[in-house]
Amino acid sequence: MAQAARHSSFLHKLSRHDVALDLGTANTLIYTADEGIVLDQPSVVCFERGGALGKAGETTVAAVGRDAKALVGRAPQNLETVKPLLHGVIADFSAAEHMMRRFVAMAQPRRLFGRRPAFTVCVPGAATRVERRAIREAAFSAGAASVNLIGESLAAALGAGxxxxxxxxxxxxxxxxxxxxxxxxxxxxxxxxxxxxxGGDQFDRAIIDYVRGLYGVIIGDQTAEHLKKTIGSALRGEPIERLRATGRSLDDGLPRTVEVTSEDIADALAxxxxxxxxxxxxxxxxxxxxxxxxxxxxxxxxxxxxxxxxxxxxxxxxxxxxxxxxxxxxxxCAVRGAGAAAAGAVEAGQPDFHGHD
Missing domain, CATH: 3.30.420.40 (ATPase, nucleotide binding domain)
Incomplete structure (x- = not known):
């Protein structure tokens, strides 16, 4: 009973946070108790060349989120698109800091709360202390008054009810x-x-490799993602769906269109x-x-x-x-789960909550 009471107290303390943030490899979501999900954007940032990335005053952010993702594989030479997260943790600290700062401004939590918000941030359970520290520092740089971490599994379970x-x-x-x-x-x-x-990125890569091997055509990341979302299947079987995809032919380098089936996707993802x-x-x-x-x-x-x-x-x-x-x-689910815990401030000195530490 004492253990159950301690865990109940733990969840109650979590429930006093201001802003929940799921900083994902593919998408970043921000949640507030008053308005629910206030931001859902791809985790992509686009920089304008001309300054060394990561040095204060020399980096120009050209776009973030959906606008930046639209430039992936299409950006002119003066722009560079960056995905700051890899496997759920920060791989490019400077890019992550710039992206988070823009996302927080887009979500406008200061307007909602009248002060700098406290953040509850979802992190992978296997994240190292160094990786967790990088997430905390990036969140502070983005304007958080305080930062607390919650394990992805626990947050997802809370959000799933x-x-x-x-x-x-x-x-x-x-x-x-x-x-x-x-x-x-x-x-x-x-x-x-x-x-x-x-995860999803590895699913996309598997589809790219499969289409290349089977049809001799190189498709882009966004085309692979579109195939996955539109006709993707984890199992072979009826009904078989088909979708045309265009890429670059391995034979002559020219554009070539092929018809990909849901069974192709199932084989690719096996x-x-x-x-x-x-x-x-x-x-x-x-x-x-x-x-x-x-x-x-x-x-x-x-x-x-x-x-x-x-x-x-x-x-x-x-x-x-x-x-x-x-x-x-x-x-x-993960950001809503963290958001279910986002009603107030965590006590000073409270440790990170990973659910397994």
């Missing part, structure tokens, strides 16, 4: 742009977890999906038997943008023998 404070175990599989996080949640904390650096299934199996192997029994009864919940891949729930259910369902609005 799972009974995280209960002694009954729940499993969440959060498939983001660069990582897949698997967490078993009980008594307000992550009882056991696993992580693999495979390997990365095996890796995702593998990490889920590993978590089952390390979880206490009582919690495994709970999950057998309650099932697995999918969150993150990767959960939107066609027939993914059926694929995992067939492989794992456990009922699988997709959370409502899976892309925003």
């Amino acid at each position: 799972l009974p995280v404070g209960s002694s009954t175990g729940s499993m969440v599989v959060d498939i983001g742009g660069g990582t897949t996080e698997v967490g078993v949640i009980a008594l307000g904390a992550v009882a056991c977890s696993g992580s693999i650096r495979v 390997m990365p999906l095996r890796q995702v299934i593998g990490v889920v199996r590993q978590v089952f192997e390390t979880a206490p038997p009582e919690l495994v029994t709970d999950i057998a009864d309650t099932g697995i919940v999918l969150t993150g943008g990767g959960a939107l891949l066609g027939r993914l729930d059926q694929c995992l259910q067939a492989e794992l023998g456990v009922r699988v369902r997709i959370a409502d609005e899976p892309l925003s």
Whole structure:
């Protein structure tokens, strides 16, 4: 009972934050208690050449978010597009700082709260202390009055409406742009977890490689993402969908259009999906038997943008023998979960909340 009370107190303290931020490899989302999700933009920033990146006063930000993503693969020579995050953590600190600063200004939390906001930021469970420190420093540079971190799995479980404070175990599989996080949640904390650096970006790369090998055509990242979102499937089978895609021919370098099918996408994604299934199996192997029994009864919940891949729930259910369902609005589960904790300030000196530390 004392342990349950401590976890309940922990969740109550989390609930007093101002702004929740999911700084993802593919998308960044910002949530406020008053208005819900106030920003949902691709995690891309575009710089104008002419100054050394990372040096104060010499970097000019030309675009961020959707405007910057539209320039990926199309930017003229005087512009450089950068994705500051890799596998859910900051790979380019200067770019991340500039991007976050612009996003916070776009969300206008100061207008909403009349002061500098406190941030709760989602982080991958496998993030190192150095990586977590980089996220905190970037958030402070973006204008946060204080910064607290919450593990991605715990935030996703909260956002999916799972009974995280209960002694009954729940499993969440959060498939983001660069990582897949698997967490078993009980008594307000992550009882056991696993992580693999495979997500939506790796799905796109697998599609690019497959189309190149099968059709002899090189397609771009955005074309691969469009194929995945439009006709993507985790399983072969009827009905078969088709979509035309144009790229550069390996034979002569000229434009060439090919017809890609949903079965092509399923074949392309077979390997990365095996890796995702593998990490889920590993978590089952390390979880206490009582919690495994709970999950057998309650099932697995999918969150993150990767959960939107066609027939993914059926694929995992067939492989794992456990009922699988997709959370409502899976892309925003993590930020809404952190946002469920975003009603007030965390006490001074409060440690980072990762759910497993």
